[in-house]
Amino acid sequence: GQNIDQPTEMTATEGAIVQINCTYQTSGFNGLFWYQQHAGEAPTFLSYNVLDGLEEKGRFSSFLSRSKGYSYLLLKELQMKDSASYLCAVSPRGGSYIPTFGRGTSLIVHP
Amino acid sequence: DTAVSQTPKYLVTQMGNDKSIKCEQNLGHDTMYWYKQDSKKFLKIMFSYNNKELIINETVPNRFSPKSPDKAHLNLHINSLELGDSAVYFCASSPDRTGSRGYTFGSGTRLTVV
Numbered sequence: 001g002q003n004i005d006q007p008t009e010m011t012a013t014e015g016a017i018v019q020i021n022c023t024y025q026t027s028g029f030n031g032l033f034w035y036q037q038h039a040g041e042a043p044t045f046l047s048y049n050v051l052d053g054l055e056e057k058g059r060f061s062s063f064l065s066r067s068k069g070y071s072y073l074l075l076k077e078l079q080m081k082d083s084a085s086y087l088c089a090v091s092p093r094g095g096s097y098i099p100t101f102g103r104g105t106s107l108i109v110h111p
Numbered sequence: 112d113t114a115v116s117q118t119p120k121y122l123v124t125q126m127g128n129d130k131s132i133k134c135e136q137n138l139g140h141d142t143m144y145w146y147k148q149d150s151k152k153f154l155k156i157m158f159s160y161n162n163k164e165l166i167i168n169e170t171v172p173n174r175f176s177p178k179s180p181d182k183a184h185l186n187l188h189i190n191s192l193e194l195g196d197s198a199v200y201f202c203a204s205s206p207d208r209t210g211s212r213g214y215t216f217g218s219g220t221r222l223t224v225v
Contacts (some may be wrong), residue, residue, distance in 0.1 A: 031211060042201060043154070045213030085152065095207045096167050098144075101154040 002026040004102035006088050010077055020073045020086050020105045028093030033077045034062050034073045035087040037104065043087060046073070075107075083109045114138070117202045117217035124192055125225055132187045132220045134202030142166075143185040144203045145177060154163065154201070160185055161208045192224045 003025040012018040025031070031050045035043040049055060049064035061074040061082060073086055085106050107111035117134040124130055136143065144167075145157040158177040159167035165177070174190045185202060202217040 030209070033210075033213065035214075042216035042218050044216075045215070048211055048213060050211070087154065089154075091210060096159065096212075098156050098159060098167055099210065104152050 002090055002092065002100040004090055004100060006086075006102045006105045008103070009106045009108070011110060014078055014080060014111050015093055017076050017077050018077070018078060018107065020088075020107065022071045022073075022088030022102060024069050024071070024088070024090045024102075026069070026090055026092060026100075029066060030091040030093045030097060032062075032064055032071050033080075033089040033091065033099055034060075034071075035089065035101075037085045037087060039084070046086075054101055071099065080107050080109050080111065083107060115202055115204050115215050115217040117200075117220055119220060120218060121221050121223075123223045123225065126192055126194060128192050129188070130192060130222075131189070132186045132200055132202075132222075134187070135219055136183055136202075136204040136215070138179045138204060138206075138215060140204035140206050140215070141182060142205045142208045142210070143179065143182070144205075145185065145187050145201060146201045148199045148201060148219075150198070158185075158187075159208070159223075166208065189222075192222075194224050195224055197224045 004024045034046040037043040047062040054063045059076045072099040087104045088102040091099040115136045142161045160179045163179045199219045203214040
């Protein structure tokens with residue numbers, strides 16, 4: 001089985017940097033996703049990490065440490081539109097590949 | 112527009128009724144999914160189809176029956192609706208069954224059973 005843990009809520013100021021952590025326990029690991037979900041909308045794909053290290057994509061970066069069962073999503077130069085829920089999801093090795101989603105971290109960006 | 116489109120967006124119905132939610136993707140993806148997002152915001156997989164074949168059927172009451180007439184469509188039929196079925200149902204697709212290039216989600220169907 002899989003167990004995913006991420007903070008329920010975070011607040012940050014416009015223009016700042018915020019790091020959203022995700023820890024996971026899984027019997028087999030294939031990759032880790034981050035999705036963004038605005039209230040009342042569909043989740044949208046942000047990143048997929050398979051190997052250890054940091055992957056940067058514009059203002060968003062995602063880090064993975066497989067040995068520690070740990071990932072974070074780093075958001076730079078925060079904007080008001082970044083207020084959303086950020087979902088961490090882990091895909092198991094082999095079999096279905098269907099990711100298990102965490103409950104999401106609600107990020108509130110203040111002016 | 113290339114997308115995953117699902118209808119209806121909102122569905123309010125009485126307990127005991129039967130209802131269907133339709134989903135279509137024009138992205139040319141091989142794999143489609145139904146997810147349920149409850150009031151606590153957990154996204155849980157219900158079903159997955161790859162090229163019209165069922166590959167995942169999680170522990171879901173058999174009142175829920177998916178149907179995939181072709182790889183671009185995955186519909187969800189629910190019999191004898193119960194109060195606990197109230198949730199947002201998301202259809203999604205991915206290029207292949209690994210999902211490694213990410214899922215594209217539909218805009219969701221908010222089902223309310225009264």
